[in-house]
Amino acid sequence: MPERLDRELIAMRVAQELPEGAYVNLGIGIPTLVSQFLPPGRTVVYHSESGVLGYGPLAGQGQEDIDLINAGGQFLLPTPGMAFFNSAEGFAMVRGGHIDVAVMGAFQVSEKGDLANWMLPARGVGNIGGAMDLAAGARRVIVAMEHTDPQGKPKIVRRCAYPITGPGCVSLIVTDVAVIEVSPAGLTLLEVAPGWSPREVQEITEAHLSVARDLREMGF
Amino acid sequence: MPERLDRELIAMRVAQELPEGAYVNLGIGIPTLVSQFLPPGRTVVYHSESGVLGYGPLAGQGQEDIDLINAGGQFLLPTPGMAFFNSAEGFAMVRGGHIDVAVMGAFQVSEKGDLANWMLPARGVGNIGGAMDLAAGARRVIVAMEHTDPQGKPKIVRRCAYPITGPGCVSLIVTDVAVIEVSPAGLTLLEVAPGWSPREVQEITEAHLSVARDLREMGF
Amino acid sequence: MNKVVSSFAEAVADVPDGAVIMMDGFGGPGGMPQHLILALRDNGAKGLTIISNTAGLPDFGSLGVAVAVTHNVLMENGQVRKVIASFPVSASPARPNAFELLYREGKIELELSPQGTLAERIRAGGAGIPAFYTPTGAGTPVAQGKEVRTFNGRACVLEHALLADFAFIRAHQADTLGNLSYRGTSRNFNALMATAARITIAEVDEVMEPGGIGPEAIMTPGIYVKRIVKR
């Protein structure tokens, strides 16, 4: 198999999906990296479940303020135009359809766009956090993840074996080997990583992929 | 019939019912007057549906601020410790049981404590405003009103003929001739205005009044 | 990213016939988006549904306010088909407002909602809550035709969220990102309605650069606001 993209390149590809002026929520993990790779001149406003809109980059050492954190507990820097609010208001923004794009990690995504990202059954307990609200409320959900799990098993599946975060909520999947669109007709392979063929992507994907007529190579 | 009390004396009697430290909502009309007659040394905090808690007295001429009004649109003065909020928060306070006492006017009160104060059927349309929320949410509802309507008909009735604001919500009725407690057992005449006998009060009351064993004269 | 629009006329130019519009309208002129209302009168859109605490307050002239305008002018101008309000008519039956005169003639519809329920329905609309139960109005005419369910021994009414095509907001300060602050009691319905419309337009006293309103002082985050016009 050809080489896979690293986490930064996945994030870089996702960043291209954020429209000018969009209100965006970035989940923990690869999604958090997305803000570093916004195309020059593009302005988006970031929302965090911790109760802040329009926050700045991650704080460096010595810059930490314990009252300015993101949903993962990381310290943020202030930025002009930032706003604080309580969690009911923060989730009103999510549930009320005011978040244009949510970028989330996933354990599994099904061919119907079902998302599973909160619980590994073997653990017996899991963290939901804001994931179910984002799955239900964001106008567009983009999943950013590795294409297969640590054991090499496909994460893009016919049906999610893990407990669901939200049914049919995912619009786009960006992985270390491909960009895949989810629609009522199923999954469409839009882009492949450099060196990858559609057949090679399908081999590590359980669900069936239709190949887009204008299939492209992922660009950064 | 003996002389009736004026509106100020009704308000003065109601003022005695406000406990130290209480959060209080005063309706339009006689209730608004109550704040002028708080016993010396008594501190209560006033709530208004207009979105303010802890407001000061009515503004005099030349002191008006169009952004500081009460529920009746009257201008208020600021006072230290005052807080502003939106109407969802203002009614969260009401519905959530955080208002200790609401003082309201009424067209009719029934022997079960049903309150009717928002619509005269002859008009064909009425204003509810915050009355139904206060009726449902305040811990204690006191009605302050004249004992009979402009035509001399009893306003304390067996059943309300007018549309209801809230069922069984009234705890105490203070009028220009009496103070009457509402309980599951019915109406109890606690106090009569100077010069009034229980029989004279009953004559202008449709609902049956039990007379309290320790019946007193209203004092101010 | 700059949400400032240069005129009130431009800000309301796309309000079509039949639009649903939220606007404040408490007891005083402080919270009224007066210039947006005048621009809407000039725009001429008809068959509107207005969601507001009142249905127009005609009596502001006496207060010496510079522009004594409320949604009363829209009623008088025959632009309104339906009102959703808690306090639709004058406090005095002897001085009916334009709404009441139209209502008597059957020329306008009314959906009456208790004030706290109205506020909560608007908040619910903005917050993606389609419906909720409230004890307010149970056992009254307001509950007629609605589902009533008992929780912890109390009868509660099922009420539905309200959403609008446009919200006309009167705020004090804005920054160019659409963050807003209000003055005093004028926050009451304005801060809710800002969250519950597809297109929220704010009429403000002052427009500042981002950071001009501090992060703790912003009352309506810019995510809710599409257009800003300075008075």
Added chain:
Amino acid sequence: MNKVVSSFAEAVADVPDGAVIMMDGFGGPGGMPQHLILALRDNGAKGLTIISNTAGLPDFGSLGVAVAVTHNVLMENGQVRKVIASFPVSASPARPNAFELLYREGKIELELSPQGTLAERIRAGGAGIPAFYTPTGAGTPVAQGKEVRTFNGRACVLEHALLADFAFIRAHQADTLGNLSYRGTSRNFNALMATAARITIAEVDEVMEPGGIGPEAIMTPGIYVKRIVKR
């Protein structure tokens, strides 16, 4: 009318066994009412139900925060019978928190609620809304055993309000009337929980006279707050 209490021990002295207590517990120490938690550990009340975003975060020592205390100490001390949370366990399965160890042994109960639903349930409790419908969690394990109803073509879950006996609040400033302000993201669950308990106790950095926090800057009006303790 002065709500200031002189010590944390006094402020929590009446917390009985079996009490339901709300406390913040987002991803960082900023919002934690650390001194109230320590006082509750010393008070020793058992069989508690804790409503919090998390179920204790053991890892604050590394941040150099003066007092690295979360409700984790209550779990470790065996005082907690049940947790209602959205993010109860460590992000890393390899480093289980005290809650997870107890949970594996069947010694503690968990009610898992999505974070937005948890926030909304707390707000509903404070606002007298007994229940509401939300699209969040429909079609997931969270909806199991709950009523699901369709609004505008979307399946929604009926969720119930949360109320507590006590709320432990971490605020920045208070005035003697109980008005509060928060710093930054520490507002998130604190400002909600303050509204939803019979007895709300705020741990603050500074206590001022009324008027010290301006009327526009108050985030939790004093109506919700019974006791204030200065750090």
